[in-house]
Amino acid sequence: MFSIFVLLTYSLLVSSTLTFDILERDLGDAIGKLLLINDNLYLGTSHSLSRLSSLTLNRTLNAFEFDANSHLKVLLSLPNERILLCGTSDQGFCQILDKNFQIIINSSLPIVANDPVNSTMALIIPEKNLVYFGVTYTNEGIQRWQIPNISGRSLNTSRFMKIVSINDNDDMISRDDLALRFMSRQQTTFIVQYVYSFYTKNYIYFLTNQPNDLEQKTLLTKIVRFCRDSTYSIIRTYTELPLVCVNSDWILKTADISYDKNNKQILIGHFTRKDGTGGTNICSWNIENEIDQAFEDNYRTCYSMGIGQRGLAFIKPNEPCRKDETWSVPLNDENICPWIISDRLPYPVGGATPVLGRILYESLIESSSVVKIYSFDSSTMLVFQGLTNGTFKLGSLDVGRNLDWFYSYQLSSTTPILSDVIYDKKSATFFLASGSKIYRLSFSSDCTSRLSCDECLSSSNNPLCGWCTINER
Ligand SMILES: *[C@@H]1O[C@H](CO)[C@@H](O)[C@H](O)[C@H]1NC(C)=O
Ligand SMILES: *[C@@H]1O[C@H](CO)[C@@H](O)[C@H](O)[C@H]1NC(C)=O
Numbered sequence: 001m002f003s004i005f006v007l008l009t010y011s012l013l014v015s016s017t018l019t020f021d022i023l024e025r026d027l028g029d030a031i032g033k034l035l036l037i038n039d040n041l042y043l044g045t046s047h048s049l050s051r052l053s054s055l056t057l058n059r060t061l062n063a064f065e066f067d068a069n070s071h072l073k074v075l076l077s078l079p080n081e082r083i084l085l086c087g088t089s090d091q092g093f094c095q096i097l098d099k100n101f102q103i104i105i106n107s108s109l110p111i112v113a114n115d116p117v118n119s120t121m122a123l124i125i126p127e128k129n130l131v132y133f134g135v136t137y138t139n140e141g142i143q144r145w146q147i148p149n150i151s152g153r154s155l156n157t158s159r160f161m162k163i164v165s166i167n168d169n170d171d172m173i174s175r176d177d178l179a180l181r182f183m184s185r186q187q188t189t190f191i192v193q194y195v196y197s198f199y200t201k202n203y204i205y206f207l208t209n210q211p212n213d214l215e216q217k218t219l220l221t222k223i224v225r226f227c228r229d230s231t232y233s234i235i236r237t238y239t240e241l242p243l244v245c246v247n248s249d250w251i252l253k254t255a256d257i258s259y260d261k262n263n264k265q266i267l268i269g270h271f272t273r274k275d276g277t278g279g280t281n282i283c284s285w286n287i288e289n290e291i292d293q294a295f296e297d298n299y300r301t302c303y304s305m306g307i308g309q310r311g312l313a314f315i316k317p318n319e320p321c322r323k324d325e326t327w328s329v330p331l332n333d334e335n336i337c338p339w340i341i342s343d344r345l346p347y348p349v350g351g352a353t354p355v356l357g358r359i360l361y362e363s364l365i366e367s368s369s370v371v372k373i374y375s376f377d378s379s380t381m382l383v384f385q386g387l388t389n390g391t392f393k394l395g396s397l398d399v400g401r402n403l404d405w406f407y408s409y410q411l412s413s414t415t416p417i418l419s420d421v422i423y424d425k426k427s428a429t430f431f432l433a434s435g436s437k438i439y440r441l442s443f444s445s446d447c448t449s450r451l452s453c454d455e456c457l458s459s460s461n462n463p464l465c466g467w468c469t470i471n472e473r
């Protein structure tokens, strides 16, 4: 059996022959969100949601309209082909729709950021039936104070979008609930942009661009973490560290998660210059061995050695770290949550030592809008880079984390490629949006005409045809 590694290396030589079927549609309005659920491709513009056939890109339903001056902030898939939609009409709405745009439930609580650019990140935790929001402060409207900076909200239709409370089931927002609020006097000055979020078995993470702490106003990229076990309040287990790719002139633009050959999660961060002059740096981190280890070392410095300040004075007034003779985490314990929940220990704990990324790619001139990573087999990952001028590049990342670009293509649109890039493994198809256009790029046509993968590999000169191995052909 050929491996994709061989194919992609080979493709360096034959990249000129790489072929795909391309289909495009112009929606007439700038596309801001993309979501694929089975054969339905959902596209959000600022004031409507459309459903297209993923095969033909033809509309399969009348568009679902929102208020003309609203901003769509969240478009995510829920089990049973349902959709979670949040936007800013009337200071905020979140809704669950079925695949035919029938409203299953409404909420009119203010939940998301309410201007076009400031961010809202939402992360669904399926087994708990809840969704975490990281919301950037915006000063439009009078209800902004009701929105915590980070909150865990219920997806249960009987308590839809209520902040999950640990102790009770009533509607009181207790201090121990799944909500994190910054100190109120920092409200308009301490702005945290939430860029990405993901979870592992034990933790929830947000990636942010923010000031380091109260005394330092310069912007830097941070990784925020708290425990996934929602019987702890967020603030008890909240911690953050700077995340650096190359140096602190660069801040995070987009990020993505994939798995390496040992099935360990890898974080890919795409950084751009802080001063707005573009450039693209791509770094990677092994989440367990590098990021979680750095958090553990930082806790050890504070709790076991008693060195430095606890920090994070924008959440709770600062105080010195305290040495606790008995504090230790068992070796190789991947879940340190039970050890940091102790009334004797100060919390939340910040840190100043950055977690440095491994540099995969540096370009001082390219401006990118998105970088994505896909793992296909144990030895190679595919890297997708979308540029701000409508060009995309494909590269292969080998086990030694060497990145080779083997293909680039200019779309008919010359505006930035939307950060919601979808790759559908089943059909070896990319869905990209740029400006008001949606593109369907299928690399599978050569594959599907073959009887078996081996035949496909030996008789096709399409190097990406190796993706048919995923379809078990
Ligand atoms: C999709 O739309 C195109 C025109 O845009 C039309 O020619 C084609 O027949 C449609 N396909 C289906 C399956 O409706
Ligand atoms: C949700 O809100 C919309 C608009 O306010 C309303 O038309 C609709 O009837 C509501 N649906 C449900 C299920 O509450």
Ligand SMILES: *[C@@H]1O[C@H](CO)[C@@H](O)[C@H](O)[C@H]1NC(C)=O
Residues within 6 Å of the ligand: 115, 116, 117, 118, 137, 138, 139, 140
């Ligand atoms: C984001 O929100 C802040 C605070 O309200 C505001 O100053 C800033 O202009 C907003 N950014 C954009 C691009 O709207």
Ligand SMILES: *[C@@H]1O[C@H](CO)[C@@H](O)[C@H](O)[C@H]1NC(C)=O
Residues within 6 Å of the ligand: 129, 156, 157, 158, 159
């Ligand atoms: C929703 O909440 C109700 C009442 O709290 C509970 O009985 C029900 O099991 C919950 N449903 C889900 C899907 O969690």
Ligand SMILES: *[C@@H]1O[C@H](CO)[C@@H](O)[C@H](O)[C@H]1NC(C)=O
Residues within 6 Å of the ligand: 365, 366, 367, 387, 389, 390, 391, 410, 414
């Ligand atoms: C887009 O940018 C890339 C990298 O800077 C460049 O190679 C390419 O020629 C540009 N394409 C267009 C159409 O300007």
Ligand SMILES: CC(=O)N[C@H]1CO[C@H](CO)[C@@H](O)[C@@H]1O
Residues within 6 Å of the ligand: 135, 136, 137, 138, 144, 145, 146, 147, 148, 149, 181, 182, 183, 184, 185, 186, 187, 188
């Ligand atoms: C979204 C947001 O910024 N929420 C809050 C963050 O914390 C400050 C201080 O408590 C609040 O004023 C914001 O409303």
